Amino acid sequence: MVARMKRSLANLLVLLVVVGLFGGNWLVLRDLQDIHSRDPQPTATVPAAESFGSGSEVIRIGVVSRFAPNIIFSGYQPVLDYLNTNSEYRFELRLSTSYQDAVDKLEQGEVTASFLGAWIYGHLESRDLMPLAAPRNAAGSSVFHAVLVTRADSPVATVQDLAGLRVALPSPDSWSGNWLQRRGLPDVGLTTADLDSLHHFDHHQTVVWEVLRGHFDAGVVKESVADRFKREGLRQVALSPPIPGAPLVARRDGPPAVLKTLTRLLLALNDDDPRDREILAGWTPEFAFGFRPVSEADYTEAFGTLEGER
Template structure:
């Protein structure tokens, strides 16, 4: 399986941001508004055309809290988001759980908050592998000799965890696993019958089921991961401590109404407030990267 190295992207930094939306005007520079605006990176875990309005809503609420325009940047891929923060192109960013490991190690990303439930408790999701109902594949081991659609390189549920499961089962080299380009694309490959199996995490499953694009009665799940902590929103380490703390407080002060459209993509119903997290919250992902020998090149 080809895993494009993040270092190859350094000559194409201009391509690291696939979309820029939000406030284009700048405010006077201040402690809470360095450079006159805040650039917020979002990983492309869903169709960007669907993500953009949801994050615009969150960004507008955050902008009001900080009295500073917040610009939403949906990055090209997971590696591009890490590179953009490392290159000081983003002040804050939401990373996937595993992507955060490399963002922390490479770009100094500091986790501030994640998405809570209605009671303010931490939320999680799961990775999964699905097959058609009439498939002879009944267990993970049965995937040997078959094709599997993954999401994107560096994805927690769409790459690292299913590949870790295949490795533990001793069949990683017996499965033809290819990246489809994202979670929705992997699911579509299964629906269209172009692969024997596909990774579909619980978030994508919920969104697609609600939209009527995935009929669960025609498919079944043959593998489920352990719970994965939901994505952290992070801030760049080399920014002033006063700014980092202001962003943390602003995010924690957002109402559930401000984040509910994003929470819907993360399978959180009903939505709750953003809650504080730390590096320790994501220690299982650091452990996974170590055990699997993963580095930023695997993005």
């Protein structure tokens, strides 16, 4: 009797094990294959205005086309985000197809202010535009340099070595696109005729890539761009004399409240202040030390110096 009960229990146990094995595995396989996400689907609709800023009045800010559009946005949008966050305006970037187009848009009132190049601003004949601020460098001033660069393995060591070589330059409306032929070469007794070739590109990065690819023996770019590509094998050969930084320019008859707000906010940033430093840390290296006030005279003086040597 006891033995029969034991056998029955054993058989029941075997049955339970078998059922458990098959049933458990079937349930687990079913659950394993259910890869449905447990998180709710993202269904929120973002109001269009939110992506532009919190304010209601749209203020368009122009930028010269010294970089490709996406690079311009990644560099300048954080500055505009800062302005949007701290003002009642909604600042938007407005790109231009060329340096001159940026000036035209400003003069025509299509944009309220514009980040122009030092060269194009200094070259303007119209006196209706005024500089509001320019990027500050690490030393606290607003001067920068154009830099003659080559590949790290290039034999070029001085400007004189450029004789017979191919040279790439950025826009002819930029300081970097003019310094070499107007000042750099003459200073060592060369002219553009001594070069193999001289070619202008739209953007500073394009100049760097062309040099690094070996399509050109040397090039001239902004100091900030030259610094950024040091690790990629770009060697700096020579520096231009100090150049005033690329200014944020506005029409003299622009909306005073907007211009005042714009100037106040940009000049308020102090890289010695930890909170401001936190903001500046997310910006492109060109604006990493904030802005400082500049005057029209800074540019006419520098432009006159360069032109006087022409």
